[in-house]
Amino acid sequence: MDRRNNPYAPGAGLQPPELAGRDRLLDEATIDMDRVLGSRPTKGMMLLGLRGVGKTVLINRLHGMAEDKGFRTAKVEAPEGGMLPQLLAPELRQVLYQLDIKTGTGQLVRRASSVLRNFVSAFMVKIGEIELGIERANGIADTGNLEQDLPDLMVAVCEAAKERHVALGIFLDEVQYLSSEELASLIVACHEVAQRNLPMFFVGAGLPQIAALAGNAKSYAKRLFTYPVVGPLETVAARAALVNPARNESVDFEDDAVEEILRVTDRYPYFIQEWGFHVWNSAPASPIRRMDVEQTTPGVIAHLDANFFRVRFDRLTPLQQKYLRAMAELGAGPYQTGEIAATLGVEATSVATVRQQLINKGMVWSQRHGETAFTVPLFDEFMKRQMPKLEIHEPKRRSPRGRAKSAK
Ligand SMILES: Nc1ncnc2c1ncn2[C@@H]1O[C@H](COP(=O)(O)OP(=O)(O)OP(=O)(O)O)[C@@H](O)[C@H]1O
Ligand SMILES: [Mg+2]
Structure with missing residues (x-):
């Protein structure tokens, strides 16, 4: 077929030619946004899904919908290792700028700008000169403790938005990829905003483990957000x-x-787009044809x-690669963590650190205690192609003096 007309869009975050199977989620989000605009209490959304299921595409779509509805928006992608203040501050500054631009500075916009100024210096964020609110706001968002300062900042920005009759x-x-402190601060901030019934809609997306991470960070996170699962498409949607x-x-x-x-x-x-x-x-x-x-x-x-x-495989240490290869040996998963260790020929405790590193790198996740699964669909088959032979793991033994010595 003529390549020039190829309609498919394989690639991270690329809007697909047909956004199939997500109508219900988009409808829910539409209702949520309208509730926020109507000043009604509304939970945020945390989209949970494996690699390549379409989370970023959904975030982008929801972002577009929110802008069309007149929300002032901040959109951020957390890099590995966090850095939430550095990413969020410039976006919120932009929001305040937009709030300011039309009607001249309102009192709460000016206050929020001062709060942002404090926040920026407390976290040493480099975003150039803050033109708005040159004066500092005393004793707010300036402790350097994110769990205290981020809620202060978000509340101030939402109050400014409310003053302008718009929502954030x-x-x-x-x-x-947020650090546990960042995630906790974000949850506290959403909680504070919700308690004050300020106009904000929050959408997060990430690997499925974020539901548990959020719950561990603050137990009330379970009630603060809905957690829609973004999965492989139903047959009818996949066909479409x-x-x-x-x-x-044609x-x-x-x-x-x-x-x-x-x-x-x-x-x-993602695989449908590639094929x-x-x-x-x-x-x-x-x-x-099938042929x-x-x-x-x-x-x-x-x-x-x-x-x-x-690219994902190359970011791993040889031991992390071996661990994933042992998982692949057991089929598509999820796997009992103990069985993976047994396949590697070791006790679970001696590879617990490797497993944790793989979770931190976003390669595996755990739905329930004692279970491990790939976050990348079909990764098991790749691992077998990449490393045809399963190798067992021989941990280094400690010598009597405590120095590492390789075991025979
Ligand atoms: N509902 C859908 N219907 C058809 N194609 C889709 C759909 N959602 C996403 N895609 C396609 O799937 C691919 C991956 O989408 P996206 O980058 O949003 O996934 P992701 O979940 O964010 O992945 P990652 O976790 O790796 O960031 C893209 O090529 C996109 O066009
Ligand atoms: Mg993505």
Whole structure:
């Protein structure tokens, strides 16, 4: 098919040609936003999902919807290692600037700007000169303790928004990368804002472990947010994601070609885009047949291995790689943590640190105690291709003097 008209959009955060299977979630969010605009109590949303299910795409869509509804918004993606103050402060400054621009500075906008100024110097954030609110606000958002200062700041910004009869929307992607202090501060801030019934809608997204992380940080986080699960698409939606973009270009799929793509992708949105994209390029004519898919699949897998999977693999230490390889040995998962250790030939305690490192890197997660699973769909199959042979782990033994010595 003509590459120029290829409609598929494989890639992190790329808006798909058909945002399939998310209507209910978008409807819920629409209602939530309208409730916020109507000054009614509304829970924030934490979108939970594995890699490539479409969380960023949803955050972007919700962000767009909020802007259309007149929300003033801040959108941030947490990098590994956190840095929330550095990321959020410039966004909130922009919000205050917009609040200020039309009607001249209101009292609460000026106050929020002073609070932001304190916050910026308490956390040594570099965002250039803060033009608004040159004077400092005394004793607010200036302790250097994020759990105290972030709520002060967010409350002040929401009060300023309220003064201007608008609402604030906060969109935060990759929540799992926040430090525990940052996550706790954010939850406290949302709680403070909710208790004062200030106009704010919060949407976070991240790997599924963020539900437990939030609950551990503050027990009331369970009641403060809803936690919609963003998963692989239902069959009907997966079909639509694949077939409709082609149909718009007057290209059809034979049914068993669709079946085959749904099978190899496990209905994960990112993989559907990749298969759609590559099959489109290689199929000679419409309708696209099962044979076209089968001939293209090895090339797609090689492409995913070299790009999508490999970049994650390369960030791991040899021991972390071995750990994931042992997981793959046990099938698609989730796995009993003890069984992974047994597959590696060691006690669970001797690889507990490795497992924790893999959680911190966002490679694995734990739905319940004693369980471990991949955060990247189909990673088990990649690990077997990448490391065909399972190696057992021989931990270094401590010598009597306490020095590490390799075990024979
Ligand atoms: N509902 C959907 N229907 C069809 N394709 C989708 C859908 N949602 C996302 N996609 C596609 O899936 C891919 C991944 O989307 P996105 O980057 O939003 O995932 P993610 O969950 O944020 O992944 P990560 O955890 O790696 O950041 C993109 O190519 C996007 O176009
Ligand atoms: Mg994303």
